[in-house]
Amino acid sequence: MMIKFVFGILLLHLSSSSVAAQSNYSAYGFKADPSDLYAMKQLWYAWNTTPEVQKNLAGWNPLVDESMPPCDPESPWRGVFCNARSNPTKSAGADTVWDLAIDSLNLQNVSLSGIVPPGIGNLSNLVTLSLTNNPELTGVLPKEMENLYSLYDLDLHGNGITGGFPNWKHDSFVFLQSINLGDNKMTGGLPANQTNSFRAMQTLNFSHNLFSGPSYLDLFNYLQKAVAVDVSHNEFSGALPNFVNFTADGTFYAVTNPLSYADFSSNKISGPLPKLSGHQTIQFFNVSRNLLTGELDPALLSNIPLLATMDLSSNQFTGFIPNLDTLKSLGHLDLSYNNFNPEPFPSWTTNLDSLQILTLRGVSLTGDVPSSILVRFRSLHTLALDDNNLTGTLDIDSMHAVPNGSRSLKLVSLTNNKIENVAYTGRIVNLSIKFNLLGNPYCDNSTSADNDMTRCVCQQQCSDTPGAPSNKKVIIIATVTCASILALVLLVSGLLFWRGRKERYALILGAEQKFAEYEVKPTIYTYSELQLITRFFSIKLGQGAFGAVYKGNLPNGSEVAVKQLFTKSQQSLDDFLNEIVLVAAVKHRNLVKLKGCCIRKDQRLLVHEYVENGDLEQFLFGQEDVGKKDWSVHKNICYEIAEGIHYLHFATQPKIIHRDIKACNILLDKNLEPKIADFGLALLYPDEDTHIMTIHVAGTRGYLAPEYAHLGQLSEKVDVFSYGVLLLEIVSRRRNMGPRTADGQFYLPAWAWTLHSEGRIKELIAPNLELQPREEIEAIRIINVALLCVHMSGERRPDMKDVVVMLHGGMDTEVARLLEEHANERFPSSRDSRSHGDGDSSSGLNSWVSRDESLAPSVSTATSVAAHNSLTPFKVENGKPSEMWVEVDKSADKSENNLAGVQEGEV
Secondary structure, eight states: OEEEEBTTBOOSOGGGSSOOOOSSGGGGTEEEOHHHHHHHHHHHHHHTTSTTHHHHTTTOOTTTOTTSOTTOTTSOOTTEEEEEEEOTTTOBTTBOOEEEEEEEEEOOSSOOOEEOOGGGGGOTTOOEEEOOSOTTEEEOOOGGGGGOTTOOEEEOTTSEEOSOOOOOOTTTTTTOOEEEOOSSOOEEOOOTTOTGGGTTOOEEEOOSSEEEESTHHHHHTTOSSOSEEEOOSSEEOSOOOOSSSOSTTOOOHHHHOOOOEEEOOSSOOEEOOOOOTTOSSOOEEEOOSSEEEEEOOGGGGOOOTTOOEEEOOSSEEESSOOOOTTOTTOOEEEOOSOOOOOBOOOGGGGGOTTOOEEEOTTSOBOSBOOHHHHTTOSSOOEEEOOSSOOEEEEEHHHHHHOTTSOSSOOEEEOOSSEEEEEEOOSOGGGOOSEEEOTTSHHHHOGGGSSSHHHHHHHHSOOOOOTTOOTTOOOOOOOOOOOOOOSOTTOOOOSOOOTTOHHHHHHHHHHHHHHHHHTTOOOEEOOHHHHHHHTTTTTSEEEEETTEEEEEEEOTTSOEEEEEEEOOOTTOOHHHHHHHHHHHHHOOOTTBOOEEEEEEETTEEEEEEEOOTTOBHHHHHHSSOOTTTTOHHHHHHHHHHHHHHHHHHHHTSSSEEEOSOOOGGGEEEOTTOOEEEOOGGGSEEEOTTOSOEEOSSOOOOTTTOOHHHHHHOEEOTHHHHHHHHHHHHHHHHOOOSBOSOOTTSOOBHHHHHHHHHHTTOGGGGSOGGGOOOHHHHHHHHHHHHHHHHHTOSSGGGSOOHHHHHHHHTTTTHHHHHHHHHHHHTSOOOOTTOSSOOOOTTGGGOOOOOOOOGGGGSOOSOHHHHHHHTOTTSSOEEETTEEEEOOOOSOOOOOOOOOOSSOOOTTOO
């Protein structure tokens, strides 16, 4: 007999017995497994440096009080779940003895810091191990994990794990069905002796690592039951596996291995495309951004009845574009950037009745623009034919004149072709299809440079201007510098140490003593040093209300940004140093680092790391194309900004409210990883206060929370609101306040709520992102979280700890419930003439209660296996993800440039 229980709920019905409730679990006849106790001690030793350890690892006290071991139902350890089995050999009479064993360890988003210790191998009864999204969990995976014989689900994605794939025993994980090592830093090849360990595997995710070599082929020879495989964004080489005859014993693949999802993109895989014809289960197939060669024979890609998404782009395929009109379920086809022979637009594509997105960029298409062909599509809404050699006239009139033409087509992108003219006699505002002809002769022709049609198809400014002078070209140059409100250290003016060398040395000595007292080590620069570093402040990056920013080079070659702050007379030197102490102690990968400072007479200078890729505003709304079409970049930016704000709110003492979260305060490094700037300009937030009132409201129009803008009421939820607005900007690539939409909205959050209430939320996603089905689900999840963040009442918004969990799919059910609840509450429209208020922020109600327990499963292991299966990014139905497999329970006004990351020479 086996009884499952979850912490906090004693499922053994002791209330019906005569045994009184006792705090010591042994009174109930529970007997802990000694190996479990040893293992948990080893985990505690490894992870006891975790930030906010008493909260993130609540109840973990093996070295303090062994009377409350991890399986004590009345003293739960966070993320630890056990089972209880009756032991008839130890039971006497009516007294039953229960053997306890840990069967689930679930610690998601708890900031684990340290390594995975070898002692974890002593948890021999473990069925589910999930340690996800803990970036400071580093080191290599220990060989001792091979002793987890009962393991069913292993999820370690989103950490900082390094090293190669462990050389575990070949029969270590015979029950393992799900493994996710994605988003780590693992290297090397895959060992060839893991054959038995992967025979039962259904979902496998090794994506976004540094794995290399052709050894993955040996592994795939034994994936006899795989449903979803994702090895994208690695450095694997060699050839693709044989998808039809996939198993080692030669058994027909589709019978023994019903693969539905296969993502091999962004590797170094070479050779020809293997035969996919006859595959009866594959629905998603992506081998883009590899080194595949050869001609694409249509016979290789026929009779695939369920295939809904196929991406073969950015390879080296040759010959002609294959006729794939037998793929009747195909909804998304991308053959871009291959070495195909020149040919006209393939008319057979109109036979694909389910096709919604067709991307044929850079495939040497020639001939006239296929205007008359485009109307034949039944379901197509996005067509991308950029970077080809199409010529002639784009006949929009003929497309609109066809009565039974495609009504679904919304976007036709024809940039960088050779189109010379456009035929359309109707009103621009009546265009039902958005066209983009930038980079064509038509847009470069000076005789047509100033008319409504040219502005519409070349500049994406579609409006009718009857009576307007046609020879007057209006160019709006937005060069307003980005603001950062409230300087980290608003300067001291009362300090007078200029009178002598003795006073200067005393000042530096005092600063050094202050830093030593708090064990921080910012460098104290002399003014002359900063003059040399900045070439006498000659490379100015920008200037705003609180100071000018200059680029500098340290003697070791590293670049820095030096901010020369204006004077604030009421701030004492001690206050300035206290703020330096605080900010210097704040260290997080998503926060701009303070390297040092300088005090000279009444001047204060700060030295920060230089962030070279500009700011998020430039990325979203500028002209550069780097990363703009890559959803993974956008998603990572959303996730990482949340981690940075979460750190400010929960890991600093005192906690910090930024007050000015916005696109231009997010800097991007060389890998497009975001870093929050000017957090030191924020208000320090006393722990004991839930709200404080401030007279001076800092922030930027469009990002300000209503209770802060109108009442000066400040809490962490002010940052949550701004972050929600920022999420909407990232996903939509629209400014939060801009031209009115077709719905009459000009405020982005209001428009988002309108789309949500009308079931049109997908329209918010930027068209140029061209999302895969799984990515579309991720984008919609981010939008949903953003809608919760921009609730009018601060108390109804989630805190950043919940936001981080929501973004990763950890609370999808709760998010859906709250959205439905909030949908009945009116969000003020931007069409209203009055400003929006604070909603019910004064009600004192707070629906966002603590959810520590919600980060871990609350079901038995028998049912939690499916619920925990976060390895598979989605459940596939008809080629599209139908539900997430997640652990549900378990501004325009700019006054100052960034601290760093501004383009060199820009003012």
